[in-house]
Amino acid sequence: MGAPSVLQLFQEEGFPLGTVILASGMAQGNPLLVQILVDVLGRPAPQVPRMAQATAVGAAIHGAVAAGVVDGYREAAARFGARIVRTVEPRPAHTAIYDDLYKQYSALSKSHLIRRAMHEPNRISPAAKSLEPMPEQEGES
Numbered sequence: 001m002g003a004p005s006v007l008q009l010f011q012e013e014g015f016p017l018g019t020v021i022l023a024s025g026m027a028q029g030n031p032l033l034v035q036i037l038v039d040v041l042g043r044p045a046p047q048v049p050r051m052a053q054a055t056a057v058g059a060a061i062h063g064a065v066a067a068g069v070v071d072g073y074r075e076a077a078a079r080f081g082a083r084i085v086r087t088v089e090p091r092p093a094h095t096a097i098y099d100d101l102y103k104q105y106s107a108l109s110k111s112h113l114i115r116r117a118m119h120e121p122n123r124i125s126p127a128a129k130s131l132e133p134m135p136e137q138e139g140e141s
């Protein structure tokens with residue numbers, strides 16, 4: 001629930017929220033995950049690139065700007081970036097469900113007892129690793 005938390009903090013502090021930009025391999029390789037993220041955020045992603053290796057291209061764009069090969073990010077994106085983009089719109093019914101779930105998550109995460117219970121398995125796990133495996137029964141292989 002990291003992205004909604006970040007957006008919430010920005011909004012609470014009066015930080016203006018701009019466009020949601022999704023530019024990674026996920027954008028091309030996992031359209032369902034992109035749709036879920038847009039639904040969770042409740043904001044459209046107007047320029048999701050359709051290109052292979054978007055993350056590598058993004059790194060190359062940063063490198064081109066840093067090396068002075070181009071005058072800035074706008075020029076670098078025009079020269080090296082995706083030629084085809086698509087817009088992903090949030091589905092209001094899905095966004096409403098995610099909003100409700102986020103409110104529940106936020107309320108639960110403020111409870112000291114629940115946070116402690118969520119971390120308790122981490123304390124138990126190291127001890128469990130030292131347990132002997134159960135011996136095999138006759139006839140089992």
